[in-house]
Amino acid sequence: MPISKTTPTKAKNSTAIFKTQLYAYKDRVESLLQNNPNINVDRFLAMALNAVKRDSKLLSVVEKNPASLFASLLLCAEYGLSPSPEVGEAWLIPYGNACQFQLGYQGLIKIAYRNPEIKSISAEVVYEMDEFDWGLGLKPFLTHKPATGVRGAVTYVYCIATFSNSEPMFKVMSELELKDIQRMSKAGNKGIWFNKEKDPQGWMLKKTCLKQLLKLVPKEFQLGSGLHYDNHAEGGGMLSLDGNEVIEVKKSSSNFRKVNAFRQALDESEENEVEEAEVTEVKDLFD
Numbered sequence: 057m058p059i060s061k062t063t064p065t066k067a068k069n070s071t072a073i074f075k076t077q078l079y080a081y082k083d084r085v086e087s088l089l090q091n092n093p094n095i096n097v098d099r100f101l102a103m104a105l106n107a108v109k110r111d112s113k114l115l116s117v118v119e120k121n122p123a124s125l126f127a128s129l130l131l132c133a134e135y136g137l138s139p140s141p142e143v144g145e146a147w148l149i150p151y152g153n154a155c156q157f158q159l160g161y162q163g164l165i166k167i168a169y170r171n172p173e174i175k176s177i178s179a180e181v182v183y184e185m186d187e188f189d190w191g192l193g194l195k196p197f198l199t200h201k202p203a204t205g206v207r208g209a210v211t212y213v214y215c216i217a218t219f220s221n222s223e224p225m226f227k228v229m230s231e232l233e234l235k236d237i238q239r240m241s242k243a244g245n246k247g248i249w250f251n252k253e254k255d256p257q258g259w260m261l262k263k264t265c266l267k268q269l270l271k272l273v274p275k276e277f278q279l280g281s282g283l284h285y286d287n288h289a290e291g292g293g294m295l296s297l298d299g300n301e302v303i304e305v306k307k308s309s310s311n312f313r314k315v316n317a318f319r320q321a322l323d324e325s326e327e328n329e330v331e332e333a334e335v336t337e338v339k340d341l342f343d
Contacts, residue, residue, distance in 0.1 A: 070115040074108055077122060078129075085133045092136025103140040104129050113150035120153040128157035137163045144259065161263040168270060172220070177269075179215040179262035183207035190214070190228050198226050210234075213258070213265040217273060227269035237264055 078101055086097040108114045108125070117125050128148050129139060137145040137159075145163035149156040159167075161179070168177050182188045185203035188211070190196075198214060214228040255261075 067109070067112060067115055070118050071105075071109040074115070074118045074122075074125075075105055077118075077126070078104060081126060081130070084130065088130065088133035089136065092133075095136060095138065100133060100139070103138055103143075104132075107139050107141060107148055111148075111150065114148060114155065117150055117153065117155045121155070124154035124156075128155050131157050135163070135167060137166065159263070161259040161266065164263060164266055164270070168217075168266075168273070171273070173222075174273070175218045175220055177215070177217040177266070179213060179266050181210055181258035181261055182212040182214065184209050184211050186211075188212060190226075196226070198228070210258070210261065213261045215262070215265045215269040217269060225269065225272060227265055227272075229265045229268065234261060234264060 082097060082101065085100060089095055089097055089100060108118065114125065125148065128146075132139045132146045135146070139146055139148055141147065143162065144160040145166060146160055147156075147158040149158050165177060168174055180200060182200060183203065185206065185208045187201040187203070188199070190198040198216070200214070210231055212228055212230055213234060214226055216224060216226045218224045
């Protein structure tokens with residue numbers, strides 16, 4: 057009798073295949089992690105193995121499109137981010153027969169703190185029973201007193217950044233603004249947006265607001281390229297490998313645009329163009 061794709065034997069075989077392929081990348085991963093001493097190569101590989109073997113859809117990707125999975129893991133290593141879902145720094149998202157790399161809120165915060173000018177950065181969700189007020193102009197202000205007990209539905213999300221040599225900055229987004237961005241996201245209707253059961257801390261909403269604020273902050277290469285890849289994923293794009301290069305691939309298309317993720321910084325004008333265009337123009341890159 058043929059073995060089903062969901063049987064334990066099938067999963068065990070896929071895990072063994074992935075482990076062999078993963079450790080073949082050990083030297084490559086170690087070279088990418090050399091600037092991130094908080095994660096050693098053995099720990100990184102163990103976290104990657106655990107993340108994949110616990111997800112049957114990712115195990116399916118091992119057979120059908122392993123390049124997309126390893127491209128995502130190499131980006132995690134390049135940015136010094138844990139691939140473990142418990143940490144929330146980066147996500148390996150099975151999407152069809154491939155894997156998408158997505159930055160988590162914690163990963164975005166971690167990369168942002170590598171900018172020496174940033175002293176602190178954080179985001180909060182505001183609910184309808186909270187006391188909340190804000191304003192712009194010559195004397196911008198923001199006050200938030202969370203309600204105790206039942207807080208109701210989401211009304212706003214805000215992010216605040218403080219700097220060593222300049223005034224603090226903040227970004228406030230209303231529920232309607234967040235839902236507009238959700239509609240542009242490829243997985244917006246299927247994701248965890250506004251879902252208190254799946255995302256009780258509102259990480260996806262916080263990340264969305266944080267990305268908008270970071271458009272206004274001077275960016276180092278890793279932050280700019282990390283936002284670029286995250287926007288690419290939100291537009292439904294995939295990653296693959298071409299030798300030592302990570303390449304971006306539009307889903308259901310044989311056309312792709314190569315990006316050397318490890319040696320070339322994004323040109324400042326290109327970086328701004330991608331970030332301002334968000335999801336819509338990221339798709340245009342591959343048409």
